[in-house]
Amino acid sequence: MSTFEVRRTAVIPAAAEEIFPLVNNFHEWTAWSPWEVIDPGMSRRYFGSESGTGAGYEWSGNRKAGSGTMEIEESVPSSLVRIRLQFTRPFKALNPTTFSFTPAPGGTEVTWRMTGENKGLGRVFALFMNMDKMVGADFERGLSALASTVAARKS
Template sequence: MLTTIIVILVVLIAALLIHAAMKPDNFTVSRSASIKAPPEAIFPLINDFKRWTVWSPYEKLDPEMKRTLSGADSGKGAAYAWEGNGKAGAGRMEITNSVPSSLVALKLDFEKPFKANNTVDFTLAPAGNSTAVTWAMHGRYPFIARLMGVFMNFDKLVGKDFETGLASLKSAAEK
């Protein structure tokens, strides 16, 4: 009886590991919102890290978070580093590409609670009297993350934050 239980457990663990190994090794999380404002009104809110406190959901994770701005004031070369509590973690992001009123691309490096290097794109596209804004993050999905992904949905977890941020961006831009 004990041997049967051990064999079943080994088979289940092997199946779990194989399932995780079969998942893609890259990920994309993307959310979009329609904002009733021209791209020119929305773009500065994204292109300038000083203005992220108005709309970014990550700014609210730790009221005591230490923030350091460096590089350009806004646009390409602007950088933002943070260090906060367990929820906020620590890391750095830098604007790598800035196309007025249409694109802000970032290099995003997490140090805590885990190391990760991702890219983030904010795209803005006019749509009648509104602007379609898309927030997307792309990166590698190492095996340990794929294994954790069997039990939790990374897209839903991060996507919820993106939806909250886009709703706040909408409120700020539509004022």
């Protein structure tokens, strides 16, 4: 069984207290998530808590967007958000995802990390596609959009 990790880090020029709520509340993801624009007609359903531990989000979209659920399993204010990310389409996969927030010169270092196992169809897919290249670019766009969203809300 092969495992993978995709990790991207960016320093966002803001305090962790300003960035954290945008990640800790799935309602805020529409402002910065790189996947929100893939399918404008995507259906979304929020469940559980409003934000933090127990908050959930379910989506179903076109072939590119696929479908699945995210649920916050752990939330440490201005420090860490741990998400259980489960895809149901185009193939089933469980990809634990974390966001960590660390003070850094000039702002906050935000690290977005996703891990997973390549099995079944995912293993075949992994032979042809590099997950780091494919998802990493999305993470980079997302972190950049997160920085822009924070900056826009500060002004």
